[in-house]
Amino acid sequence: MMDRVSRRALLKSLSMSVAAGSVLRVIPLHAAEHAHHAIEEEQAAGAYTPKFFDAHGYKTLRSLCDTILPADADAGGALEGGAPEFIDMLTSENTEYQEKLGGLLKWLDATCTTRYNKTWVDSAPQQQTEILDQIAYRKNADSDQSLGKPIEYFSFLRNFTADGYFTSKVGIHYLGYKGNTYLTEFPGCPPVPGV
Amino acid sequence: MLEISPRKKVYDVCVIGSGAGGGTAAKILTEGGLSVVMLEAGPRLNPDKDFKEHMWPYQLAHRGVGVGGRQAGIGDEFMAPNGFWEIEGEPYTTAPGSSFRWFRSRIEGGRTNHWGRIALRFGPADFKPHSTDGMGDDWPITYEEVAPYYDKVESYIGVFGSKENVPNAPDGIFMPPPKPRCTETLIKKACDRLHITCIPSRMAILTKPLNDRDACHYCAQCGRGCRTASNFSSSQVMIPPAAATGRLTMIPNAMAREIVLGSDGKAEAVSYVDKSTKTEQRVYARSVVLAASACESARLLLNSRSASFPNGLANSSGVVGRYLTDSVGSDLAGVFPQLEGMPVHNHDGVGGMHMYMPWWLFGKKNDFLRGYHIEFGGGRDMPGVGGFQYACDTHEGYGVSLKQAVRKSYGTIIGFSGRGEMIPNENSYCEIDPETKDKWGIPVLRFHWKWGENEQKMANHMQATFRSIIEAAGGKVLGEEQSTPPAASAGESHQIQQQPAARISEGGEIIHELGTVRMGDDRKKSALNRYCQAHDVKNVFVADAAPFVSNADKNPTLTIMALSWRTSEHMLDLAKKGEL
Numbered sequence: 001m002m003d004r005v006s007r008r009a010l011l012k013s014l015s016m017s018v019a020a021g022s023v024l025r026v027i028p029l030h031a032a033e034h035a036h037h038a039i040e041e042e043q044a045a046g047a048y049t050p051k052f053f054d055a056h057g058y059k060t061l062r063s064l065c066d067t068i069l070p071a072d073a074d075a076g077g078a079l080e081g082g083a084p085e086f087i088d089m090l091t092s093e094n095t096e097y098q099e100k101l102g103g104l105l106k107w108l109d110a111t112c113t114t115r116y117n118k119t120w121v122d123s124a125p126q127q128q129t130e131i132l133d134q135i136a137y138r139k140n141a142d143s144d145q146s147l148g149k150p151i152e153y154f155s156f157l158r159n160f161t162a163d164g165y166f167t168s169k170v171g172i173h174y175l176g177y178k179g180n181t182y183l184t185e186f187p188g189c190p191p192v193p194g195v
Numbered sequence: 196m197l198e199i200s201p202r203k204k205v206y207d208v209c210v211i212g213s214g215a216g217g218g219t220a221a222k223i224l225t226e227g228g229l230s231v232v233m234l235e236a237g238p239r240l241n242p243d244k245d246f247k248e249h250m251w252p253y254q255l256a257h258r259g260v261g262v263g264g265r266q267a268g269i270g271d272e273f274m275a276p277n278g279f280w281e282i283e284g285e286p287y288t289t290a291p292g293s294s295f296r297w298f299r300s301r302i303e304g305g306r307t308n309h310w311g312r313i314a315l316r317f318g319p320a321d322f323k324p325h326s327t328d329g330m331g332d333d334w335p336i337t338y339e340e341v342a343p344y345y346d347k348v349e350s351y352i353g354v355f356g357s358k359e360n361v362p363n364a365p366d367g368i369f370m371p372p373p374k375p376r377c378t379e380t381l382i383k384k385a386c387d388r389l390h391i392t393c394i395p396s397r398m399a400i401l402t403k404p405l406n407d408r409d410a411c412h413y414c415a416q417c418g419r420g421c422r423t424a425s426n427f428s429s430s431q432v433m434i435p436p437a438a439a440t441g442r443l444t445m446i447p448n449a450m451a452r453e454i455v456l457g458s459d460g461k462a463e464a465v466s467y468v469d470k471s472t473k474t475e476q477r478v479y480a481r482s483v484v485l486a487a488s489a490c491e492s493a494r495l496l497l498n499s500r501s502a503s504f505p506n507g508l509a510n511s512s513g514v515v516g517r518y519l520t521d522s523v524g525s526d527l528a529g530v531f532p533q534l535e536g537m538p539v540h541n542h543d544g545v546g547g548m549h550m551y552m553p554w555w556l557f558g559k560k561n562d563f564l565r566g567y568h569i570e571f572g573g574g575r576d577m578p579g580v581g582g583f584q585y586a587c588d589t590h591e592g593y594g595v596s597l598k599q600a601v602r603k604s605y606g607t608i609i610g611f612s613g614r615g616e617m618i619p620n621e622n623s624y625c626e627i628d629p630e631t632k633d634k635w636g637i638p639v640l641r642f643h644w645k646w647g648e649n650e651q652k653m654a655n656h657m658q659a660t661f662r663s664i665i666e667a668a669g670g671k672v673l674g675e676e677q678s679t680p681p682a683a684s685a686g687e688s689h690q691i692q693q694q695p696a697a698r699i700s701e702g703g704e705i706i707h708e709l710g711t712v713r714m715g716d717d718r719k720k721s722a723l724n725r726y727c728q729a730h731d732v733k734n735v736f737v738a739d740a741a742p743f744v745s746n747a748d749k750n751p752t753l754t755i756m757a758l759s760w761r762t763s764e765h766m767l768d769l770a771k772k773g774e775l
Binding site for chain 1 (some may be wrong): 249251253254256257258259260262263264265308338373374375376377379380410413414415416441488535537538539540541542544545565575576577578579580581582583584586587588591593594595597598601605669688
């Protein structure tokens, strides 16, 4: 683990270890490799305080993210990947996102209240499933046009959750991206049938 | 008028701009013994602070996309502060009915910091377009005259590639190319069937050590800055040797305002705004090299008005700002099911493509003039924000099955980008906006833009070609409604974008704008002579892409450096004869 200050100090010391006699501001590969591993260890610390959603809204958001991309036998899900934090932060900076996610949460609570006399988070799992199955598929708007907006909003949140999860440490590992490292030679494409 | 101090320092050369052209000029001129003062409109580059090399998206506050998710691509959080489409307080305008975007890099090294490193020589026909097909004008110089300078530049900066003898796409001095990625193997096979030439790309990235620079370590992140300088940038490869001579004075945060004429009718100084102190300053030099980028150099000349040059310095021909072109761009992406479930492997490679398609129909009869090359990328790149929309929109729903569907489709999208030649036309040019000034009080540029019919035909041909390649390779074209930009390699400077069929890029969007201070033998039709020296003012030179007479389907940076090297050597010759 390294904090930002020590990372900066490390990079500074690296930049001073420039190859002797060189006028270029470059660092040798072995030093760069060391810096890479140090950066990899770096972690953001501290609990997240929502910037846009209130406590109820953030609870709803977390619940939705967890449902969209849950933990499974292979890997943790959207919550472990920090998708709610990512979504809240960007939403606090973007009024279009606020409109869409605010609209989705409002629709979910209003619909759950009408049907079950409860908010979304307090509804039973099968009640939540019933609602989500209505807005998780575009074709449902064909028979009920009033679902058009909620479907659009949910699709937006689905993409947003995927962005947050699959760019997290756990999500990247789940996808099987293997790179961002140092190779002395690029091996090219491994033997794959059809490619 | 400022009082001229009797003790004022007079440099041999003032170079305006520190990018491909300015950096090359500074290196050659200082190593040749001249004193150079360089004005850079932005700050010094600080690799410690500015480079995001090897960081993961989750280590950045916005996972790479910037505040509000609005900076995807070239301006994103991963990139060094390399440049922007819009700069606070430094606007430009467009004429009614015209649309044009102007990317500017206000930082040491300029646009070479984010350059895609695609290093293609112009071919013999590219210097003689009028003789070839009757349109446009010929350059005053030939390929054979420039070739020795391509040799010098490639030998110094390091370019990988392969000897191929493709007509009008000359081979250079190459390091070995990297092996192809799976996506490239797949597309190459389809191209072979379609008789489309697909060969190793030519990029300014080292595959072997060169002059204290280590070889590439294949992290695919060139655009984020490279701590080992295994890719080329002026800031890391041209400026340091110039500084090491002790003859380079770099003045950062210096926004050039005007070239000042002396009583002898020659340039004697450059006035500039020191952005850090907001004061007016002036440097004196025996000669001036403009390398501020094509449009910025034109702006500077047009803003340098005097009794002898009421229409702008070195502009008795009236061509300054005219003949503005950009590359013709059009993109299309496809999804390839056979890439599903690929074995986990490192797909990164260099920051950009390992293979490309040079114009393969040169000399054939087509329904449009000139040609284009194809760039392509995609596959199992570092996952990035925006890269999962296709999988999400296709699968819909939620839960474990969605998660698995995204994993299955990861790395299956390949995007194609055509980059073609635009023929200059009288409707595309820039001029000084009579009303608007930037925050430094400098009048800004107003752009006029119109693609010609030839460019639209070319874009249509690109779309048809991409479609045939995608289908021949067993893929499916992604429709507009599935407009998902795949997470381009984090180091790629151009994100792959899906466009409506037959869409043509916006003027300036490909960031190959050039031609605005063109060279020629006829001083009535050109501003510069065959050495990029002003016809009207003999101690003014231009060393960016402004002198270009045509905008071949070859990215301009390598040619900028070759011409700047050539102009700089000419200046050293003049200095020896006491004529500078």
